[in-house]
């Protein structure tokens with residue numbers, strides 16, 4: 001379950017809490033799709049000289065926006081309200097660890113992208129069988145998409161690693177990611193850790 005490079009699986013307590021709160025989690029999920037599109041666009045602006053990457057990211061941004069449209073439509077259909085929610089600590093907590101100087105920064109951002117997509121893939125898979133069929137089937141589809149996305153980011157990490165041992169760097173960042181995704185957290189979100197007492 002999940003990509004080979006995740007350093008720890010999602011705790012059962014998160015899955016139980018998320019399955020029990022899937023309606024409210026859907027608002028955060030919609031945000032995550034927007035965020036994924038916006039991250040892809042930001043990377044296109046950051047690395048315009050890398051045409052191969054730009055094409056891949058343009059496609060990715062469109063796909064993530066389509067996911068946003070799909071989840072939003074499903075929310076309307078199921079009468080799930082759109083709530084304004086503060087994001088979890090996860091993405092910012094990970095990006096804090098990206099190198100600030102190039103070319104290391106580009107490699108780190110590709111690896112972080114891969115980790116986020118891989119965690120999404122794992123969590124959609126874990127949640128799919130626990131949700132009402134309409135939502136579960138949608139989440140199973142999304143898990144397959146996220147699996148392609150983490151492969152895309154890994155591919156571009158490899159292409160940009162140069163002399164750097166990218167697998168070793170991936171292991172370091174995966175440790176950070178696993179800590180954020182599994183340790184006690186304050187709010188239940190799609191990428192949060194475990195909120196003590198949440199059910």
Ligand SMILES: [Fe+2]
Nearest residue numbers: 033036064067
């Ligand atoms: Fe997506």
Ligand SMILES: [Fe+2]
Nearest residue numbers: 036117146149
């Ligand atoms: Fe994605």
